[in-house]
Amino acid sequence: MKNRILVIDHNSKFSDNLLELSKKDYEFYSAESVEEGIKLIREKFPDLILLDLKLNNGINGIDILKEIKMIDAFIPVIMITDNGSINTAVKSAKNGSENYISKTSSPYEMKSLFDKTIRSKLNKQKSIEIKQEIEKPFFNIVGSSEAVKVINEKINLVAKSPITVLITGESGTGKELVARQIHLKSERSNEVFVAVNCGAIPVNLIESELFGHERGSFTGAVQRQLGKFEIAENGTLFLDEVSELSLDAQVKIMRVLQEKEFERVGGNKTIKTNTRVIAATNKNLKNLVDARKFREDLFYRLDVFPIDVPPLRERKEDIPELIHYLLYNISIELKMLPPKFSNDTVELLKSYDWPGNIRELINYLTRSVILCAGKEITQEMIARSLIDCHKKDFFVPGNISLKWKEMNKQRKNAAEVASRKVEAEFAKKLLEKFDGNVSRAAEYAGINRTNLHKMIKRAGL
Known part of the structure; x- marks a missing residue:
């Protein structure tokens, strides 16, 4: 696949010289006017633009450079200069040009600069991708099991x-x-x-x-x-x-x-x-x-x-360590005080099977930080504020069954309802914080946008 180079220059002779440079390596497009050049940028998506500093009708190439960067900030631009305009070309670098080249440069010099500039564009793209990967949140493997x-x-x-x-x-x-x-x-x-x-x-x-x-x-x-x-x-x-x-x-x-x-x-x-x-x-x-x-x-x-x-249900002894470690890191990420979990509450969380494993625990603790920052979370608080007490068979302190099977059912149902309740509140507060912008809300919370959409739908928001 040949690299596409767009030449915006009123001197057609210079463009003709470029066409002979290396037809096997490049696909050249030529524009003698600004309007034609802008049109070709939008149609051909060039890998490199060569822009003359002095265009027809007294138009300054630096002004056109600014317009090009507004269309696509990542398109590399090399300024074409006469021998006497090198200083101006250097100034153009401040406005986003990658380099400059004289019209009297040899074909070898031109090809070398073109290839270097196009490679640099790909390297910048890779750097951006790498930066995005490095900035993703990361947790350690925690536990003594x-x-x-x-x-x-x-x-x-x-x-x-x-x-x-x-x-x-x-x-x-x-x-x-x-x-x-x-x-x-x-x-x-x-x-x-x-x-x-x-x-x-x-x-x-x-x-x-x-x-x-x-x-x-x-x-x-x-x-x-x-x-x-x-x-x-x-x-x-x-x-x-x-x-x-x-x-x-x-x-x-x-x-x-x-x-x-x-x-x-x-x-x-x-x-x-x-x-x-x-x-x-x-x-x-x-x-x-x-x-x-x-x-x-x-x-x-x-x-x-x-x-x-x-799965987490097979190493429940790690849950207290996980809660401590995750709460600390989530609180730093959200810049909020962590809630305090009593020993009884930790034991309640240990009794839950966590079908979504560590991911579910992270989601639960993230909601807890948002909803109860700095507060102590007890079993009573969960029952009062997170559990739908109108639902049958849900655990409420003081109303627990003394039959093992019934108590176990109450325990699982309580955790399920609590999770749905805080999930809905979590989605609601995120949407409020970012004025309904799901993309920004998902990015801030560190979750997939599709998953946030599902939460919003489940919550009826």
Whole structure:
């Protein structure tokens, strides 16, 4: 795929010289007027713009530079100058130009600068992606249970090795936390960790997301896009819900693991990769292999070193430590005082099975921080303010059944209703804080926008 270069210059002779520069490397477009240039920017989505400092009718190129940056701040612009206007070109850098070049420069100098500037654009794109990954909230693996000790031992064993790891466990158990710990303890710890939820990406876009795409490779591909493998180069790529990959995507993942190379969608350039892959799933991949829904060769490639993360209900002794650790970090993130949990309340939380595992516990504690910042949360407070007392069979202190089965039912129902109640209040307060802007609210709360939409719908807001 050729890089597109737009030349905005009233001197058609200079444009003709560029056309002869390297037709095999670039696709040139020429505009002699500002209006024509702006039109081509919106139609052709160039990778680079060459802009003359002195245009027709006394128009200053720097003014046009500002207009271009308003259309797309990421389009690199090189100013074209006469020998006598170098000082002006230097000043243009303050307004967003990447560089300048003289009309008398040699073809070699031009090509070198063009290639360098286009590469710089891709590197900036990668830097932005990396920054977004680094800024994501991160929690440690917390607990003193035997299960946590086994997980930590396995992490220490495999971290220094480059081999592929398969992490299994129910949704919300902390599989990504395990993957991040492996990365942090590896020799790649100074490089980026990139997480991809394979189940959240449409089937027709997953290959583009993983391997990137060239401009024009499909409808809507208006510019070259780096894939997650390129962004995670020399670092770690975490493929969550790997079981959701289509069979076609599985073939391409298999090739990357085997050959350490791939091509962008719509491209023909083979790209070498040194990215470590860690995969995770909440399903039994062996059963999917037997059902021919998952490739057997890929399964064995991924399952070199398996780590199973148990559900929270199987390590309830870790819940007090988790509550303390999570409350501290959530409170710092939200800049609010943490609520205080009495011993009785902690025991009540330990008695709950947490079907959503650590993710559900994090959500519950986040709501608690928002709704009860600085207050002590007791069983009585939960009963009074969070439980729908009009519902039958729900636990209220002083009205507890002395029959084990009935009490156990009251206990589970109480936690379920409390969770729904605080979830509704959580969504309501978030929407109020951001004037109904769901995207900003989700970003602030650190949750997926789709999940917040579901909360809003369940709450009837």
